[in-house]
Amino acid sequence: MRSISFLSFAALIISALCAQTGLAQIRIDIPRLPGPPRVERPKREQPKPEQPEAERTRSTEGRAATAPGLGLSSPAGSSVNNDQPTIAKDSVQVTAFTLGAYRNNYDVWSWVPRIEYRVNGPIASGSQLYVEFTITGTGPWVKFDCPTEERQKGYWWNTECGGQRIAEDKGSTYTGPVSFAIKMRNELAGTDSTLFTGKARVEKVPSNLSGPKAASKFVYYVNHDWNLPIGYVFLTPDDVSGWKKTTLNVAFWARGEYHGSFQPHLFYQGKELGKVSFEGREVGKPVCDPEVENNTTHSVADTVPQQAKWIRVRCRFFNVQGWDQTGSEPGLFGPLHQLSANPGEYEFKVLWNNRLARSIKFRVGSDGKLEDGITSTNKLGSDRVIVPVTIIGDQDGQWERTAWKTDAFYGNPLNGFAP
Numbered sequence: 001m002r003s004i005s006f007l008s009f010a011a012l013i014i015s016a017l018c019a020q021t022g023l024a025q026i027r028i029d030i031p032r033l034p035g036p037p038r039v040e041r042p043k044r045e046q047p048k049p050e051q052p053e054a055e056r057t058r059s060t061e062g063r064a065a066t067a068p069g070l071g072l073s074s075p076a077g078s079s080v081n082n083d084q085p086t087i088a089k090d091s092v093q094v095t096a097f098t099l100g101a102y103r104n105n106y107d108v109w110s111w112v113p114r115i116e117y118r119v120n121g122p123i124a125s126g127s128q129l130y131v132e133f134t135i136t137g138t139g140p141w142v143k144f145d146c147p148t149e150e151r152q153k154g155y156w157w158n159t160e161c162g163g164q165r166i167a168e169d170k171g172s173t174y175t176g177p178v179s180f181a182i183k184m185r186n187e188l189a190g191t192d193s194t195l196f197t198g199k200a201r202v203e204k205v206p207s208n209l210s211g212p213k214a215a216s217k218f219v220y221y222v223n224h225d226w227n228l229p230i231g232y233v234f235l236t237p238d239d240v241s242g243w244k245k246t247t248l249n250v251a252f253w254a255r256g257e258y259h260g261s262f263q264p265h266l267f268y269q270g271k272e273l274g275k276v277s278f279e280g281r282e283v284g285k286p287v288c289d290p291e292v293e294n295n296t297t298h299s300v301a302d303t304v305p306q307q308a309k310w311i312r313v314r315c316r317f318f319n320v321q322g323w324d325q326t327g328s329e330p331g332l333f334g335p336l337h338q339l340s341a342n343p344g345e346y347e348f349k350v351l352w353n354n355r356l357a358r359s360i361k362f363r364v365g366s367d368g369k370l371e372d373g374i375t376s377t378n379k380l381g382s383d384r385v386i387v388p389v390t391i392i393g394d395q396d397g398q399w400e401r402t403a404w405k406t407d408a409f410y411g412n413p414l415n416g417f418a419p
Helices: 006-021 404-411
Strands: 060-063 093-099 110-120 127-135 139-146 155-162 176-186 191-206 218-222 230-238 242-255 262-268 276-278 281-283 287-294 310-324 344-352 355-364 385-391
Touching (some): 093 191, 093 287, 110 127, 110 176, 127 155, 191 404, 230 355, 242 262, 242 344, 262 287, 262 310
Antiparallel strands (some): 060 155, 110 155, 127 139, 176 191, 191 218, 230 385, 242 310, 262 344, 287 310, 344 355
16 A cells, blocks of 8 residues: 555545535634834823813812922912912913803993912812902902812812803903902801902904904903913923822913924933934924913904914923932833933923924022022912023014013012013
8 A cells, every 4th residue: 555644644634624514714823923022102191181161160179299309399389378278370360251242232242251270278168269350440340159179288179160151241341451359258167268369451352253243243352461471390290100200391371373383392501302212213202282272262353463362382301300219220211311310501492383482491409409489489379480481583473571570470470580
């Protein structure tokens, strides 16, 4: 008998099985080739979920940020009585909400105030936040409560109120300075105290409507030019390690809409920081996002400079740390730059539409702390360090360069500040 090899015999068996079972094909597993190694990107702070629509009640809570080791204090500030609630000045945002009528006349538009702010705890049980607005030369105008919740010391509460929740018959056509006061009453304790007072300057511009009935349909807004020379440098904690590892942030204001065209850069001793590459591509690239947008409620005429809008832009440098106290070994890309180990002057520059638009300088002392006297002196109520901003170029249009002297923080100008 003729001999049959093992492979030939196996092939005959398989053919027989296929014929009996009607299988059309046989699955053959081919080993996978190993993929490229996984690259561990520098950790980025996760973006917060979208907040509700602008005219719905928005209230958030948080824990007071205490950044040890770099000279940053709790939001209440070292010179503030932490047993009493305080307002974070840089959180106060007053805007005008334009109404499509005035005293039942729909050919004339009016406005009411809208305000957002943060309260640093404690907020005692039974407390109620509220705001009063007064028109200069006329007297008290509107008064409304704001969503309030109890908070312990070391925690904060962010609230927003007014706007479309104010009755339409309260609308006004007045333009000019309006005074306001943020207050808190507690009927359980029999107290009523003022937490913050300010003054906002309201102006109006034509809407984008046309026709004979558009002449009195103005869009109202609050002038925020005072913000432009004022910037902030601050740190944010790591999502996992908390304040043991921090990331550098810089924030500044600009006029106009946000188009996502801000490119941040940071320099130290003549060298740009935070540039990390892998296989020819930059990783952990810094990004800028809108943090606050003070927009009008209605579209304005195309002729209105920068559309009567202001934005606060926040830039995050993922490859620049305030410090790293985790004790862990450097990652795939080696040790990152730490401010605490590198004292001296730093300069932040930003390209806006590919043109240099801002320069911000700040210093880290020999003790590794951010040098700052303005924030604590002025009781900002925030963990941010105030820094002067140099405005470069003309992309902001015409703006009031001396407004910060009188209008900063709604009539609470900074002591010791000079842009």
